[in-house]
Amino acid sequence: MAHDSSNHSARGVSGLLSRRAFTLGLAGAGAALPLLAAPSAFAQSAAQPFDAWVRRFRARAKDRGISDEVYDRVFNGLKPDTRVYAQDQAQPEFTEEVWQYLNRRVSDWRIERGRQRCKEYSSLFDRIERDFGVERSVMLGYWGMESAYGDILSNVNAMPPVFPSLAALAWGEPRRRKYWETELLNALVIVQRGWGTPAQMNGSWAGAMGHTQWMPEVWLNMGVDYDGDGRISPFGPPDDALAGTANYLVKRGKYRRGEPWGFEARLPMGFDTNLADNKTRRALSDWSQMGLASIDGQSLAGLPDPARLWLPGGPGGPALMLLHNFYAVRSYNPSSNYALAVVHLGDRVMGYEGFRTPWPGGERALTLSEIQEIQRRLTALGFDTGGTDGRVGTMTQRAVRAFQQKAGISPADGYAGLVVLNTLRRGT
Structure with missing residues (x-):
């Protein structure tokens, strides 16, 4: 259930941390989908024509237990989607300013839709929190970021068939060809198991599918049959998709039940911003000795929990203290901008305000x-x-x-x- 945002402030220690079972003691004191680096040029580079490659790749598929019937069903008439080579170069996590990246994704529409979904699937989120310990704010952040809460899954322009994309990458993307070959084989295994058909398996240019955009490997190894229908699917009802993502966060991201992702901090005058490298871990008490406090002025003294300091917009912008669960969230996609958008969207859905500190050179999000x-x-x-x-x-x-x-x-x-x-x- 959403809260009235007028009563909360984003990253305020009393508002954000003390509302959870794990408070870091502050009430008394005052979370693969891999992304790729952009190549220097269009990546397509194949040693043989596509049809010849398909014939040779059949042996690899047989070694993974793929029948000739399934292989032919997938590849007969398939044309590689060579647009993926250009799309690989323009990933927004690495090309947009942080404020712009957040404004695009943490929009009024996503916040309001997220609040509707939060109410609609309240019992599902209750169950996920009980079984996995991952808060609904995080799950709503992923769901909203990855598929606009499932709204775009039926849009073939946004979510085209994945086999033409994966085949193009496995055939002609030279930098990580082994990775793409493996993911293509994983997708074939999904068809072999009867969990999906080539026509149903639509997704991103990189082959990520469903409500929370699983790569085939994640579908196979982290998926959960949470609705009890005997198969695992990131499509249809969101139960399997959200539970599988929570399972991923716990098992691969080491998400900790009841802990927050972090909070907005206030820096003292003259603070050496070189220390805000999003790398160096120090106890919150050590940051306190340097003059840092929460954005609403609460002391961090006496708190042993390690945290990293990050200035995503540069000096003068919001200062974020990042705790363990921020990096658990980041494990789903190795981009700090992405992880920040997930947790920020989730917090806004739950009724918390935006960052108090303005973004240098940025502009407000449109209503x-x-x-x-x-x-x-x-x-x-x-x-x-x-x-x-x-x-x-x-x-x-x-x-x-x-x-x-x-x-x-x-x-x-x-x-x-x-x-x-x-x-x-x-x-x-």
Whole structure:
């Protein structure tokens, strides 16, 4: 159940930490989906034609127990989706400013939809918290980030078939070809087990599928039959997907029951920001001796728990104390920006405010009504946004990018921000 956000502050120690069973003593004192580094050029590099590669790869599939019937069902008529080589170069976790990355994903639409889902699936979240110890805020953060709470799973433009993508990567991506071959084999095993069909297995360019975007290896090894239907699936009802992701966090991320991910801190005047490297672990009491406190002024003295300090927006922006569970969340995708978006979205869904410290050089996120206004104005100008619901999906981003190009706005990055809104309002 969501709380009234006016009564809470993001990362405030009393608001965020003491509400959990694990409080770090502060009440009394005052969480694979691997991402790839971008290649220097389009990655396609194959030693043989695709058809010849498919014939040779059959032996690898047989060694994994794949029948000829399943192999033929998957590969007959399949064409490699070579668009994946370009998509591999432009991953937003590594190319966007942090404030922009957060604004795109921690939107009013995702917050409101998350609160609806939180109520709708309250009993499921109760069960996951009991069985795995992973808070519903974290699960809602993943669900909202990965598939807009399942809303985009039926959108073939956002979630195309994964076998053409995985086959293209296994055939022609030279840097991690062994990895992609293994994931393609894992996907074939899923079909062999009867857990999914090639037609059902839609997902991202990298082969991640379902409500929380499982890679095939995660589906096979971390999946949970949580709805008791005799099969494991990240599609359909969200039970298996959310439970499998919680299972992943506990077993691979070492998520700790009842512990927070961190909190926003206040730095003293003249603090050496080189110490905020998101690497060096110090006890909270040691950070306290350097003059740090929670954003609402509570002391960290006497607290032994280790934490890292991170300034995601650089000096002058929010200062975050990162505890163990932040890195448990990060284990799902090795990007601190991604992990921050997950936990921040989850906290906002649960009613906590945004960061108190402004982002240097950033701009505020647009409200739901402002996003809807952008969509209406773009639609009136002939740019197809796919609707005016306030959710910035693939079609809205394409429409914004096309408008930016026509209006001479640089960069034409598809970001629906204040510049686009004000330009539309001026009619220029």
